[in-house]
Amino acid sequence: MKDGWQQYFWMRAGRIGLTLALLVVAGLLLRPLERPLWQAVKAGQPELNLAELEGALGQGILVGVLGGFRAIVADFLWIQTNHYWQQRNRPKTETMIQIVTRLDPRPDFFWFNGARMLAYDIPNWRIRELGGYDVVPQSVQDQIDYEQAMRGIALLEEARSFHPHNPRFVLEIAQIHNFRLKDTETAAEWFFQASQMPGAPHFAARIYAELLRRLDRPMEAYEFLRKHHQSLPKQADPMAEIVLERIRDLEEELRIPLPRRYFPGR
Amino acid sequence: MNVLAMSGRVTTIARNTFLEAVRQRFFNSILTLALAMLLGAHFFQQFNFGASELKFIADFGFGAIFFFGAILAITAMTQLFFSEMENRTALTLLAKPVYRLEFLLGKFFGAQLLMAVFCLVLSLVLMAVMYVRESALIERFPDSFADGRVVQYWDCLLFGFIQWIKFGILSAIALVIASFSNTNLYTVIVSFFVLVICQLQYIAQDAYGEIVNPLGRFAVWLASLLFPNFQVFNVGERMFVSVVEEPLGAMILLGIVLYGVAYTAFFLLLALLHFRNREI
Numbered sequence: 001m002k003d004g005w006q007q008y009f010w011m012r013a014g015r016i017g018l019t020l021a022l023l024v025v026a027g028l029l030l031r032p033l034e035r036p037l038w039q040a041v042k043a044g045q046p047e048l049n050l051a052e053l054e055g056a057l058g059q060g061i062l063v064g065v066l067g068g069f070r071a072i073v074a075d076f077l078w079i080q081t082n083h084y085w086q087q088r089n090r091p092k093t094e095t096m097i098q099i100v101t102r103l104d105p106r107p108d109f110f111w112f113n114g115a116r117m118l119a120y121d122i123p124n125w126r127i128r129e130l131g132g133y134d135v136v137p138q139s140v141q142d143q144i145d146y147e148q149a150m151r152g153i154a155l156l157e158e159a160r161s162f163h164p165h166n167p168r169f170v171l172e173i174a175q176i177h178n179f180r181l182k183d184t185e186t187a188a189e190w191f192f193q194a195s196q197m198p199g200a201p202h203f204a205a206r207i208y209a210e211l212l213r214r215l216d217r218p219m220e221a222y223e224f225l226r227k228h229h230q231s232l233p234k235q236a237d238p239m240a241e242i243v244l245e246r247i248r249d250l251e252e253e254l255r256i257p258l259p260r261r262y263f264p265g266r
Numbered sequence: 267m268n269v270l271a272m273s274g275r276v277t278t279i280a281r282n283t284f285l286e287a288v289r290q291r292f293f294n295s296i297l298t299l300a301l302a303m304l305l306g307a308h309f310f311q312q313f314n315f316g317a318s319e320l321k322f323i324a325d326f327g328f329g330a331i332f333f334f335g336a337i338l339a340i341t342a343m344t345q346l347f348f349s350e351m352e353n354r355t356a357l358t359l360l361a362k363p364v365y366r367l368e369f370l371l372g373k374f375f376g377a378q379l380l381m382a383v384f385c386l387v388l389s390l391v392l393m394a395v396m397y398v399r400e401s402a403l404i405e406r407f408p409d410s411f412a413d414g415r416v417v418q419y420w421d422c423l424l425f426g427f428i429q430w431i432k433f434g435i436l437s438a439i440a441l442v443i444a445s446f447s448n449t450n451l452y453t454v455i456v457s458f459f460v461l462v463i464c465q466l467q468y469i470a471q472d473a474y475g476e477i478v479n480p481l482g483r484f485a486v487w488l489a490s491l492l493f494p495n496f497q498v499f500n501v502g503e504r505m506f507v508s509v510v511e512e513p514l515g516a517m518i519l520l521g522i523v524l525y526g527v528a529y530t531a532f533f534l535l536l537a538l539l540h541f542r543n544r545e546i
Binding site: 041 | 468
């Protein structure tokens with residue numbers, strides 16, 4: 001009886017061992033075929049790239065399991081995110097933003113709104129949790145503003161790895177530096193970076209010049225706008241008119257003599 | 267072994283398996299559910315916040331094909347295999363000059379024929395839904411479609427074919443498990459576990475390079491070798507909607523098909539290895 005049981009056990013174990021060995025051999029044989037295929041497929045789907053999913057293995061699993069349904073699941077989770085946002089539930093809102101953006105990183109909507117929640121809304125909640133604007137010292141308020149703004153910027157930086165050619169993410173970072181952190185110098189650098197990207201809105205260049213003026217660098221702003229105006233489409237572009245107006249203002253401010261002033265087409 | 271006679275016997279078993287499967291309520295229910303979901307994609311569009319409308323519908327279609335297709339591939343294969351065992355028809359069949367390999371191949375090809383019908387119907391419906399929606403969008407926003415239609419309709423059929431190849435691996439895996447297990451339920455559950463692992467195999471493959479601990483590294487490497495990578499078949503977006511920057515080349519698509527066929531053949535041989543020694 002015992003011998004029969006042992007024989008059965010070893011037979012099963014042998015068969016399982018053989019199956020596993022064969023699976024490994026098949027995996028090894030097919031690996032040279034699989035690797036280039038996987039690289040090609042992965043290159044077009046950043047949501048499958050684990051390097052981008054660092055620290056988010058759970059979301060990586062969701063992405064893998066859901067297949068095509070991840071877009072609709074991300075949409076429903078975004079509704080849930082808004083529910084937590086309305087309740088001013090900070091931990092859940094932040095967690096949901098992370099999940100949704102990693103689950104479906106393709107739409108820019110999730111990134112922008114998530115970053116705005118982190119940088120603009122959550123600081124207010126945190127200050128209220130500590131007693132409100134009248135009670136919390138200014139230094140603590142500034143620290144909270146800084147922390148949350150950096151979280152928003154970190155999210156947008158992540159977004160840039162998925163959308164490297166979209167200038168709107170660079171603009172959003174610039175705006176957080178400008179409006180939330182009141183860091184004109186850094187904001188100007190980001191607006192400049194955005195203005196140099198293909199497809200960037202024209203106002204990026206104008207705001208960059210305006211920030212240079214505020215930084216007491218009007219000559220630099222003037223030179224930049226002159227170059228920018230030349231790069232604008234030649235047709236009667238309303239943007240070109242606005243840029244020319246700014247150039248004229250700066251010429252007045254810098255008291256540039258008439259012969260040295262900018263005249264398009266000359 | 268006479269190949270011609272063998273293929274004749276395999277075809278007969280496959281045909282009967284297919285007819286038996288089509289008559290089952292389960293197939294019809296899954297097909298109806300998947301179709302309803304696809305046709306309802308426009309309703310779910312109301313919950314869409316970010317992706318473009320056509321991409322959302324395409325995504326939804328890919329999801330429906332994968333989700334319902336995976337359920338059908340596993341349960342149909344398992345049911346068709348075990349019904350022969352439970353009704354004792356396998357005993358009669360194998361008593362005649364029918365080899366066990368022929369029996370397995372017949373069952374597999376019958377189930378694959380069923381999956382072909384499923385993939386074809388769903389791909390055609392997805393094409394129709396996309397066509398109707400794209401036409402409406404062209405009428406409303408002609409400027410956005412100045413370069414013509416953005417959906418590659420024939421690639422939808424190609425995508426359906428690639429999913430069919432993937433379901434072939436899944437059916438073959440279910441057959442391997444069925445060939446040594448005693449119950450229908452056990453086969454279905456284990457097959458679903460394997461499906462999830464195959465969907466996530468890419469995590470093991472990508473994490474391999476990041477792990478420093480040699481033991482952990484070896485374990486992850488082994489795990490990545492034991493299971494096929496199902497994400498390789500996740501190519502719908504790159505094929506279907508032409509706004510993507512870099513569509514997949516023909517060689518890559520051919521490679522994916524080869525990869526699927528090779529794994530299917532391997533799992534069928536593995537199923538034979540277990541089924542040869544099984545008492546019926």
